[in-house]
Amino acid sequence: MRKLSKKSEELLQEILDHRLDNGMGDTEYWKKRLKSVSSAEDIIIRSQFKELKEAEMISVYWADNYPCFLSLLSNGISYFEEKNNIEDGLKSNSIVNNFYGSANGIQIQQGTYYSSQNQTRSTPIDELKITDLINTIKLYDSVLDAEYGKNNADELRKIAEELEKIRNKPNEEVKKRKLISIIRDISTNAVGGLISSGILQLVSSMLG
CATH class of the missing domain: 1.10.10.10 (Winged helix-like DNA-binding domain superfamily/Winged helix DNA-binding domain)
Incomplete structure (x- = not known):
């Protein structure tokens, strides 16, 4: 933190x-x-x-x-x-930090x-941020069609449902990243309204 x-x-x-x-x-x-x-x-x-x-x-x-x-x-x-x-x-x-033996790659x-x-593996996505993303999409459900268009809005809802099913499942990291990347792509191609901009900020904090 x-x-x-x-x-x-x-x-x-x-x-x-x-x-x-x-x-x-x-x-x-x-x-x-x-x-x-x-x-x-x-x-x-x-x-x-x-x-x-x-x-x-x-x-x-x-x-x-x-x-x-x-x-x-x-x-x-x-x-x-x-x-x-x-x-x-x-x-x-x-709070005590003890280093025994050689310690390589520690910053x-x-x-x-x-x-x-971790210099060899990507950090797992913060599950609390996934919850933030799902809740934001649900919160603005009534205006998604206007900002994203019906097809993209429906796709966004489906992805949010899928994320909700697999959150807190550590063996689904690849799928989580793929779904969140799709949300990013859909939001990038939206009309640039407040909701898509807010969702993009959330996604950027998750994917880097």
Whole structure:
């Protein structure tokens, strides 16, 4: 999990505090909130939103001066709980790294709490992100036809159903990646609306 700057943590908390009943960010709140900020403040806030997006805490799509699509990803929802757990572990000296013998290909990165890298195999897709993707497609089901066209929208629904059947099955990684890649291709060819842009951001955070 990537450690955020203090200001970006404050922004994440504000986003968490202003969610709709469906879990999405309250874009009307942000429209009012950012209406009267100065140009300098706007630049700072946008940079904080960018940091949250790059840390895969949120998916966001901007209108002229406010985020018109704002979705909290699993990393953002669990950030503070995980941070507290890690800090508690560090205080009690319960986190210890022991290296015995030769250690080749190990990298320790600054700016992260945990960072494990496998240089020979691709990392399995985060199951929580698959759930985020499925839930996003379901949430906007009623408008998929308008943005994707009926045939592509139906294909998107079928893929979401198939992903739901195989999520949490580690032996289906290849199929998961293939299905998510199809979602990416379909969304790339959509009309460029808010929903397809939001889905593309989710998919990009999963496939890299």
